[in-house]
Every structure is written in structure tokens, then in C-alpha cells.
Amino acid sequence: MDHADQVKLLSRLFELRDAKTTTFAPATRWQSTSIYVDSEHFDNEVRTLFRERPLIAGLSCDLPRTGDYLAVELGSIPVIVVRSENGQVRAFLNACRHRGSRLAEGRGPANRVFRCPYHAWVYDIDGRLLGQPVARGAFDGVDRDSTGLIELPAAEGCGLILVGPTPEAGPIDVPDILAGMGEEMASHEFDSWTLIGEREGTWQANWKLPYETFTEAYHIFALHRDTLAKEVLSTPMLSEFFGPGGHGLLTGREAPKLQEKDPGEWTFKGHANLVYWLFPNVILSMPMTGHAELWQCYPGESPGQCRVTTRFYLPQEPSTDKERSFWERMIDFTMSVVESEDFAQQEAIQHNVESGLYPERIFGRNEPALIHYHESLDRALGVSTVVDDGKAAYLT
Structure with missing residues (x-):
């Protein structure tokens, strides 16, 4: 101060x-x-x-570098908060689109990808699905663009990181919330x-x-x-x-x-x-x-x-x-x-x-x-x- x-x-x-x-x-x-x-x-x-309503997930320093992530439970909602390629904070439901397994625990560098422990589906830090190993065409016809991670509203401001509770929640105005x-x-x-x-x-x-x-x-x-x-x-x-x-x-x-x-x-x-x-x-x-x-x-x-x-x-x-x-x-x-x-x-x-x-x-x-x-x-x-x-x- x-x-x-x-x-x-x-x-x-x-x-x-x-x-x-x-x-x-x-x-x-x-x-x-x-x-x-x-x-x-x-x-x-x-x-x-x-x-x-949006909830505080952490401080800006919780994600110091591109690719750093924080897996948190905001109430009962499992969330991954990540510093994306453009430096902005993004948030996703911590659930693989295949069968709902958790993709990450704790915190750390994501090495630019999240890999599901259940069937090794791979997502980049912007939530896009990159691969479905050993699937051998089992998911042909499924639009890959529709199987990215479920994104939640996120905002960073005044040193805080906030995440909205649903994909439909509107934009988050951090200064307004701080009143x-x-x-x-x-x-x-x-x-x-x-x-x-x-x-x-x-x-x-x-x-x-x-x-x-x-x-x-x-x-x-x-x-x-x-x-x-x-x-x-x-x-x-x-x-x-x-x-x-x-x-x-x-x-x-x-x-x-x-x-x-x-x-x-x-x-x-x-x-x-x-x-x-x-x-x-x-x-x-x-x-x-x-x-x-x-x-x-x-x-x-x-x-x-x-x-x-x-x-x-x-x-x-x-x-x-x-x-x-x-x-x-x-x-x-x-x-x-x-x-x-x-x-x-x-x-x-x-x-x-x-x-x-x-x-x-x-x-x-x-x-x-x-x-x-x-x-x-x-x-x-x-x-x-x-x-x-x-x-x-x-x-x-």
C-alpha cells in the first residue's frame, strides 16, 4: 500500500x-x-x-507465468485457472469432456497441455482438444471444436483472480465488485x-x-x-x-x-x-x-x-x-x-x-x-x- x-x-x-x-x-x-x-x-x-456470483480464486501471483495453472474447488465447482498463451487468465471446469475425469490437481506449470489421467485425452491451455490417443476412429463424426473444455468466465484485476460460477455468467468487473x-x-x-x-x-x-x-x-x-x-x-x-x-x-x-x-x-x-x-x-x-x-x-x-x-x-x-x-x-x-x-x-x-x-x-x-x-x-x-x-x- x-x-x-x-x-x-x-x-x-x-x-x-x-x-x-x-x-x-x-x-x-x-x-x-x-x-x-x-x-x-x-x-x-x-x-x-x-x-x-463470481468468487475469488486467488491472487495474480498464483499464476506468474504463461502455462501456470491452479486447480481449485470454488464451493462445489472444480475449476482450473490458467495463464493462457496471450497472458490472460482463463478458467475451465476441471473435467475431461470424454468421461468427466479431473484433469489437474494442485498447481504448477501445465507444460502447455492438460492430459486426462483416465484415457489420456489432451487439451491445450486454451481449452482446445488436441488428441484422443488410441481411439482409432471411435469418435469420428464428433466435432472436435465442440469437445473443448467447458469455459467459465474469468477476470483478473487489482491483484485478484475471479471466476464466474457458470458458462452463462456475464463478464466480471473486478473494480465494480470491490466497490x-x-x-x-x-x-x-x-x-x-x-x-x-x-x-x-x-x-x-x-x-x-x-x-x-x-x-x-x-x-x-x-x-x-x-x-x-x-x-x-x-x-x-x-x-x-x-x-x-x-x-x-x-x-x-x-x-x-x-x-x-x-x-x-x-x-x-x-x-x-x-x-x-x-x-x-x-x-x-x-x-x-x-x-x-x-x-x-x-x-x-x-x-x-x-x-x-x-x-x-x-x-x-x-x-x-x-x-x-x-x-x-x-x-x-x-x-x-x-x-x-x-x-x-x-x-x-x-x-x-x-x-x-x-x-x-x-x-x-x-x-x-x-x-x-x-x-x-x-x-x-x-x-x-x-x-x-x-x-x-x-x-x-
Whole structure:
């Protein structure tokens, strides 16, 4: 991020600190817990949020060179995202047109072709069918142009790669989706970063619960008392919103010392954690250590299950074994804290909600991003999930 923008955000953060407050929502929100267990609501989420709108597949640096691909599950849709011959990003259903086998796993250079493991049908990185080995005329009469990979809309912008959920989906306007955050996101220049690690896990919790843990700092002093709280404060937290998403700035313990220095020396690094809320299911966290974390939360097969993928990036490749070892330990530490503290809490919350005896949750005014997130979900889904007159209700 540009230094001038860092100074502006830090200035607003320090204004909150000097006033001994944090960003507040206009009012508390009594949230029905039915949204974490109700099958009808879950089906509406999957259809509306994950099958009718573009989703973030990764950062531009996930595909640094022509022929590089990334095989991902966007919700329940298997997708190959690839840097094509003209340098643009294209996306295809990860399914051979012959019998539907997956063509690729993980990531890497495609060597300009994808080869099906089942019958060795071969496709180029633009999705065209190149060959059907040992077929001996078995597919004569089948138009090869009609047997290319099924293409999905894809777009790259502001350092992000987005994919549409169906071939019929319209063009993707990345700046429009970011609703005013595009220039700020682009300033990070994610096209030149490098991946240093990735993890994936499944959890017995509704997919929104892992997302929620990144929307507020209120829990840090208690839940992370012996870990994250040694470096990051629960308050103040600056929260600002752009459309359904937004960004937040968390205060590092050393941040107040910046106020004793000239603003020309102010920087997030070592002093503040920046987090982006990218609706509906992605968190882009940029801790004060200088790396970036992309957290993607997906629904599981039922309301009480979810899948979370995490990727870690650096502005440049580590140049020494000592650096690589440091970042390996940093990834292990981050995953240990999030999994054993944050996500363990979310599984416990899910269990309590599924008891049927816990009808509502209270979102405080000091959790404005949490409230904004659920307001945005309600608008996208065309429902209200607030408690009505003191009763938990799922209101259509």
C-alpha cells in the first residue's frame, strides 16, 4: 500500500486511540442462530452466494507465468485457472469432456497441455482438444471444436483472480465488485508476490463462523491471551466499509510509539495488521510481519460443516535457508493459533447452536464489521435474519 494511504489509515486509528474508543456500529444486532443450522437458509446461501456470483480464486501471483495453472474447488465447482498463451487468465471446469475425469490437481506449470489421467485425452491451455490417443476412429463424426473444455468466465484485476460460477455468467468487473477498494487493492501489486505455503482443512462449523473470527479484534485479549495478544491489541480497531466488503486496521503493541515520530516514518510493518473482508467468503489478512494470508471459507455438505483453504504469500521469494525456516515457523504458528483457538471456538459455538436451546447471538457495537457482514448477507440473500421483538426468527 502507498505510504500516504498508510499514514491516512494510521492517523484515523490514532484518533480512535486518543479518544479511548474504537469504530462503533450504530446499534447492536440480535442475530438469529437459525442461519447456522437451517437447511433452507443453507441452500439459499449455496445457490445465491456460491452459484450465482463470481468468487475469488486467488491472487495474480498464483499464476506468474504463461502455462501456470491452479486447480481449485470454488464451493462445489472444480475449476482450473490458467495463464493462457496471450497472458490472460482463463478458467475451465476441471473435467475431461470424454468421461468427466479431473484433469489437474494442485498447481504448477501445465507444460502447455492438460492430459486426462483416465484415457489420456489432451487439451491445450486454451481449452482446445488436441488428441484422443488410441481411439482409432471411435469418435469420428464428433466435432472436435465442440469437445473443448467447458469455459467459465474469468477476470483478473487489482491483484485478484475471479471466476464466474457458470458458462452463462456475464463478464466480471473486478473494480465494480470491490466497490471502491480497487485502487487500494491494486497498490499492493500482488502480481509480483510469491506463494510460500498453503493449507486446507475441514471443520464441524457453519462456513460463516470461521469468516466471522476475522471481522473483529474484541476477542484477542481473551482468546489469544498467550499468543496473538502479545503483539496485537483488542482496541482500537479501525473498520471501514466499501459495498458489502471493507477493511480493518488492528493496533500492534508498538504502534503508539509511532505517534512520537514524524509521519514520514509511519508504516504498517511492525505496527499494524491490515485485513480485507472480501464478500462473501474471503479474508485477505496482511499482518505486521509483511506477509499476506488468503483465507477462503466454503460451505460443506451440510450447514454444520465447512472447508477452509489458506495461502501464504511474500512480496519476494526468501533468499536464504534462514529466511525460509523463519517463514515455515510463522506459517506453523499462525495455523496453530487459528486452528486450536479460533476454529476450535467456532466448532464449540456450532455445537451449542445445534442444541436448539441457543436462539440468538448478540453482536456488539464494537463489532461493526461483523454486523456489516450479516447485513450484507441479508441483502444478498433477500432475507432478514435479525431477532424480531426479542424472539429469534428467520424472516423471509
